[in-house]
Amino acid sequence: MAAYETQGFRLDNSGRRIVVDPVTRIEGHMRCEVNLDANNVIRNAVSTGTMWRGLEVILKGRDPRDAWAFVERICGVCTGCHALTSVRAVEDALGIRVPLNAHLIREMMAKTLQVHDHAVHFYHLHALDWVDVVSALNADPKATSELQQMVSPSHPLSSPGYFRDVQNRLKQFVDSGQLGPFSKGYWGSKAYVLPPEANLMAVTHYLEALDLQKEWVKVHTIFGGKNPHPNYMVGGVPCAINLDGDGAAGAPINMERLNFVEARIKEMIEFNNNVYVPDVLAIGTLYKNAGWLYGGGLSATSVADYGTYEKVPYDASTQQLPGGVILNGNWDEIHPLDPRDPEQVQEFVTHSWYKYADESRGLHPWDGVTEAHYAPEGPNFKGTRTQIEQLDESAKYSWIKSPRWRGNAVEVGPLSRYILSYAHALKGNQRCQRVKEQVDASAAAINSVIPKALGLPETNYTAKQLLPTTIGRTLGRALESQYAAEMMMEDFRQLVDNIRNGDTTTANVDKWDPATWPKEAKGVGTVAAPRGMLGHWIKIKDGRIENYQCVVPTTWNGSPRDPKGQIGAFEASLMNTPMVNPEEPVEILRTIHSFDPCLACSTHVISADGQEMARVTVR
Amino acid sequence: METFYEVMRRKGISRRSFLKYCSLTATSLGLAPSFIPHIAHAMENKPRTPVLWLHGLECTCCTESFIRSAHPLAKDVVLSMLSLDYDDTLMAAAGHQAEAILEEIMTQYKGKYILAVEGNPPLNEDGMFCIQSGKPFVEKLKRVAKDSKAIIAWGSCASWGCVQAAKPNPTQATPIHKVITDKPIIKVPGCPPIPEVMTGVITYMLTFDRVPELDRQGRPKMFYSQRIHDKCYRRPHFDAGQFVESWDDESARKGYCLYKMGCKGPTTYNACSTVQWNEGTSFPIKAGHGCIGCSEEGFWDRGSFYDRLTNIRQFGIESNADKVGGTAAAIVGATVAAHAAISVAKRARDNAAARKQAASASNNA
Numbered sequence: 001m002a003a004y005e006t007q008g009f010r011l012d013n014s015g016r017r018i019v020v021d022p023v024t025r026i027e028g029h030m031r032c033e034v035n036l037d038a039n040n041v042i043r044n045a046v047s048t049g050t051m052w053r054g055l056e057v058i059l060k061g062r063d064p065r066d067a068w069a070f071v072e073r074i075c076g077v078c079t080g081c082h083a084l085t086s087v088r089a090v091e092d093a094l095g096i097r098v099p100l101n102a103h104l105i106r107e108m109m110a111k112t113l114q115v116h117d118h119a120v121h122f123y124h125l126h127a128l129d130w131v132d133v134v135s136a137l138n139a140d141p142k143a144t145s146e147l148q149q150m151v152s153p154s155h156p157l158s159s160p161g162y163f164r165d166v167q168n169r170l171k172q173f174v175d176s177g178q179l180g181p182f183s184k185g186y187w188g189s190k191a192y193v194l195p196p197e198a199n200l201m202a203v204t205h206y207l208e209a210l211d212l213q214k215e216w217v218k219v220h221t222i223f224g225g226k227n228p229h230p231n232y233m234v235g236g237v238p239c240a241i242n243l244d245g246d247g248a249a250g251a252p253i254n255m256e257r258l259n260f261v262e263a264r265i266k267e268m269i270e271f272n273n274n275v276y277v278p279d280v281l282a283i284g285t286l287y288k289n290a291g292w293l294y295g296g297g298l299s300a301t302s303v304a305d306y307g308t309y310e311k312v313p314y315d316a317s318t319q320q321l322p323g324g325v326i327l328n329g330n331w332d333e334i335h336p337l338d339p340r341d342p343e344q345v346q347e348f349v350t351h352s353w354y355k356y357a358d359e360s361r362g363l364h365p366w367d368g369v370t371e372a373h374y375a376p377e378g379p380n381f382k383g384t385r386t387q388i389e390q391l392d393e394s395a396k397y398s399w400i401k402s403p404r405w406r407g408n409a410v411e412v413g414p415l416s417r418y419i420l421s422y423a424h425a426l427k428g429n430q431r432c433q434r435v436k437e438q439v440d441a442s443a444a445a446i447n448s449v450i451p452k453a454l455g456l457p458e459t460n461y462t463a464k465q466l467l468p469t470t471i472g473r474t475l476g477r478a479l480e481s482q483y484a485a486e487m488m489m490e491d492f493r494q495l496v497d498n499i500r501n502g503d504t505t506t507a508n509v510d511k512w513d514p515a516t517w518p519k520e521a522k523g524v525g526t527v528a529a530p531r532g533m534l535g536h537w538i539k540i541k542d543g544r545i546e547n548y549q550c551v552v553p554t555t556w557n558g559s560p561r562d563p564k565g566q567i568g569a570f571e572a573s574l575m576n577t578p579m580v581n582p583e584e585p586v587e588i589l590r591t592i593h594s595f596d597p598c599l600a601c602s603t604h605v606i607s608a609d610g611q612e613m614a615r616v617t618v619r
Numbered sequence: 620m621e622t623f624y625e626v627m628r629r630k631g632i633s634r635r636s637f638l639k640y641c642s643l644t645a646t647s648l649g650l651a652p653s654f655i656p657h658i659a660h661a662m663e664n665k666p667r668t669p670v671l672w673l674h675g676l677e678c679t680c681c682t683e684s685f686i687r688s689a690h691p692l693a694k695d696v697v698l699s700m701l702s703l704d705y706d707d708t709l710m711a712a713a714g715h716q717a718e719a720i721l722e723e724i725m726t727q728y729k730g731k732y733i734l735a736v737e738g739n740p741p742l743n744e745d746g747m748f749c750i751q752s753g754k755p756f757v758e759k760l761k762r763v764a765k766d767s768k769a770i771i772a773w774g775s776c777a778s779w780g781c782v783q784a785a786k787p788n789p790t791q792a793t794p795i796h797k798v799i800t801d802k803p804i805i806k807v808p809g810c811p812p813i814p815e816v817m818t819g820v821i822t823y824m825l826t827f828d829r830v831p832e833l834d835r836q837g838r839p840k841m842f843y844s845q846r847i848h849d850k851c852y853r854r855p856h857f858d859a860g861q862f863v864e865s866w867d868d869e870s871a872r873k874g875y876c877l878y879k880m881g882c883k884g885p886t887t888y889n890a891c892s893t894v895q896w897n898e899g900t901s902f903p904i905k906a907g908h909g910c911i912g913c914s915e916e917g918f919w920d921r922g923s924f925y926d927r928l929t930n931i932r933q934f935g936i937e938s939n940a941d942k943v944g945g946t947a948a949a950i951v952g953a954t955v956a957a958h959a960a961i962s963v964a965k966r967a968r969d970n971a972a973a974r975k976q977a978a979s980a981s982n983n984a
Contacts, residue, residue: 019714020713020714021714021751021752021753022707022713022714022717022718022751022752023713023714024707024708024710024711024712024713024717025707025708025709025710025711025713026707026708027678027679027708028674028679029674029707029749029750029751029756031750031753050749050750050751051676051748051749051750052741052748052749052790053676053741053748053782053783053790053792054783054789054790055782055783057787057789058782058783058785058786058787058788058789058919062923063923063925065923065924065925066923066924066925069911069924070782070785070919073678073680073781073782073810074678075678075679075680076677076678076679076680076681076682076683076684076811077678077679077680077683079680079683120686124686124709125708125709128711133711169698173698176666176667178666178667178669178702178704179704180667180697180698180701180702180703180704181697181703181704181706181709181710181711182710182711183704183710183711183712183720184711184712184716184717184719184720185711185712186711186712186716207694210686210692210693210694211692211694213686213687214686214687214688214689214693214814214897214898217687217897218897218898218900220897221896221897221900221901221906222900222901222906223906224903224906224908225896225901225902225903225904225905225906225907225908226813226891226896226897226901226902226903226906227687227896227897228680228683228684228687228811229680229810229811229913230906231903231906231908231911233866233908235866236866236867237907238866238906238907238908239906239907239908240866240867240871240872240907241872242872242873242874245872245873246873247872247873247874247875250852250853250873250874250905251872251873251874252871252874252905252906252907260900372744372789374744374745374747374748383753385745385747386745386746386747386754386755386758387753387754388750388753388754389753399748504872505867506866506867507866507867509865509866509867512865512866584716585713585714589713600676600677600678600679
């Protein structure tokens with residue numbers, strides 16, 4: 001490949017090629033290759049999904065009411081969001097509207113996932129890209145305590161003794177010589193810029209978050225019976241309400257259960273306010289002051305989301321995180337996004353291990369075709385069919401397809417939702433004022449409040465400069481977690497109000513029986529999944545699934561190139577980032593992880609009507 | 620290095636209690652009291668057992684479940700009880716640094732490490748439906764299995780194949796025991812397994828240094844020897860013939876039995892109704908939805924989750940999977956009619972027809 005320009009980036013694969021495989025601390029399996037110039041700056045990036053499961057093929061011919069359970073197993077990390085998308089798609093196809101209580105309970109489950117998934121992502125999958133665990137051993141517990149009280153005055157766990165205990169335990173662990181999951185980390189790398197005290201504070205919160213996250217998911221356990229993989233149901237929720245009647249003690253939802261849920265919501269709000277958001281702001285400030293503002297990629301220009309969190313069910317105008325598409329970095333113009341329009345969302349396979357009859361065209365999910373065709377190829381491919389040394393991005397190189405919006409590659413995720421809502425707020429949307437307030441307060445904290453307190457130089461970046469960065473992507477997720485917990489408390493209060501008003505309905509069973517269904521129907525469901533916009537498209541015929549298709553956040557972000565040579569969000573985000581030491585891929589991991597990749601989600605398959613899998617080689 | 624004893628001490632357990640624990644261990648292992656000091660010595664000095672946790676085709680719900688464990692806390696398991704040296708989902712290192720860890724542990728702890736597998740290998744397309752470090756996952760699995768002490772098959776993917784192996788299984792996703800045939804494999808099925816079941820199995824292995832007693836399908840008897848139905852808190856409603864007939868009906872609000880809504884509790888071996896989920900908070904039936912049977916082999920291909928079971932029969936809770944397993948498959952629809960009829964009969968004892976039906980059903984069962 002000669003060097004070429006696309007989307008404002010100049011791709012040049014002439015320099016030294018390095019490979020990271022496996023990319024760890026993600027869901028699923030992924031490979032990443034980059035080319036560096038003489039100064040170790042990334043000038044070309046290639047991201048590859050390296051797994052494929054074929055769930056949509058498996059769904060064909062099954063009962064649409066069962067689909068949620070199958071697709072829920074696409075991913076156990078963003079557990080429940082595929083199930084919710086699925087019941088929405090089926091209900092859309094059959095014209096079912098769920099009762100208000102069911103809507104509110106589903107909203108609380110979705111927002112619980114948002115909080116849980118975002119926090120676990122930050123502390124357990126992402127933090128080690130920012131935090132040097134071993135450096136924490138050199139921290140002064142007293143200074144750590146002061147730092148903690150500065151960044152988060154209300155957090156009760158902040159005494160010097162507390163941090164000393166954690167440090168001692170860490171020391172014992174490191175001294176054991178058995179470093180477990182921290183073995184061969186990139187400790188001591190100059191890519192880490194935090195002082196030891198910030199590292200100790202973050203390691204401490206790694207452990208705090210690990211203990212607390214198991215509490216939050218109990219909201220799913222109450223409403224859905226278990227977590228991971230709570231139960232859902234077409235037409236409503238299975239958890240009937242009985243507050244004070246016969247058998248209330250054994251009913252799914254009674255007063256004790258409601259109190260339990262409320263207590264968990266309060267814990268989530270507290271953790272976000274006292275730990276998660278302050279940590280991200282402090283770490284973001286320190287990296288910004290060290291000059292590390294890389295990783296923006298497509299978020300600086302092209303972002304998308306379907307829009308979510310209606311205050312009034314089925315009324316998109318009441319969304320609290322409204323969607324749309326922004327192109328070319330023009331925040332003044334928000335294009336409407338319609339998942340039903342065959343011209344808008346389309347998937348391409350020119351660089352994916354699938355075949356289309358005409359690969360110059362993209363296909364809308366309702367009309368999708370898939371023929372798996374594993375064939376690593378191209379003039380620059382090195383290795384064999386079962387031993388890949390180097391992929392060739394000019395040919396097919398991934399199990400992920402390339403979805404595009406009207407032909408444009410876009411970034412999706414919490415950052416995209418926050419950019420869109422911020423832009424909506426600037427255009428006067430009153431429902432987005434909380435987002436604007438969060439973003440503006442964060443910019444003030446990162447620019448001046450925290451630098452001042454730490455004796456560092458202040459800066460004057462605008463939201464439009466700060467958000468489209470790796471730091472901004474990580475911040476967007478923290479703010480969304482904070483907002484989700486706040487909205488969840490409103491949902492909870494509304495549920496209690498509605499029950500007080502005498503409505504205890506949780507299911508609409510008018511169309512439960514397939515005999516009531518039309519001979520043919522098609523529908524779409526969308527959800528703001530933790531990693532970005534998620535859509536499921538279903539066709540039902542004679543009471544069975546005729547075709548089922550998912551276009552998933554990591555498919556958007558992790559997509560390979562398209563027929564025009566446009567790169568996806570992962571690839572774009574790595575461009576022009578300098579590496580301290582190419583042997584230690586800290587910067588690559590930091591930016592790729594900032595998307596929270598979910599490869600099991602992204603590598604799905606679309607089956608054309610009546611079409612069987614083409615290549616099946618039985619060993 | 621922190622030994623098991625030190626962990627217990629740090630957790631506030633006295634020396635006296637520790638020795639009591641050791642003597643209990645000796646008793647449960649059937650050892651003479653003279654062995655107690657040996658056990659105590661081992662506990663005090665044993666380095667943490669390395670665990671290599673591989674991921675094939677999966678959804679990571681098993682890892683997510685594992686970190687939800689409340690007793691012991693996942694934090695304590697990972698930091699103090701074992702040495703989680705390789706786990707793609709949690710480990711700091713990536714790329715060749717990560718792969719180097721595998722090699723080191725396999726050499727240094729040859730025959731002494733535990734292999735934990737989440738997910739399964741696909742065999743179609745030469746295994747390249749799951750590629751790791753440029754190669755088929757199945758190769759990595761075989762390589763790491765070779766010198767392992769024992770293998771834990773986490774979840775229904777590793778144990779049975781699970782969702783990607785549902786018909787028509789396009790990638791030929793294959794459970795572990797069909798690929799690795801020369802090692803002890805402990806199956807811990809469920810989608811996912813219960814958090815405390817996962818940590819329960821692994822801490823048992825570390826504490827007693829042996830594989831828990833397994834049923835003939837390879838599942839630990841301690842968690843998988845009874846059906847959810849056997850210990851379900853709604854079981855009295857089943858026996859009384861009180862069923863939910865439609866979602867959100869009066870019976871649903873009273874917590875009646877979900878059998879008619881398709882509950883698979885009567886044929887599912889798991890600990891959901893006893894241990895329950897997420898620190899004993901609830902389990903699917905308690906939250907109003909029937910069991911979908913996620914710990915059973917091939918549960919995806921046994922009809923709709925809302926179809927009423929037609930292959931159960933009334934056997935006593937004293938029967939376990941071994942005794943029942945062989946006959947369950949042969950049971951036909953007539954038996955379930957009998958099963959339901961017994962319940963109906965109990966509710967309507969004055970109904971002569973029902974009584975007659977129940978009588979004939981009892982004869983069948």
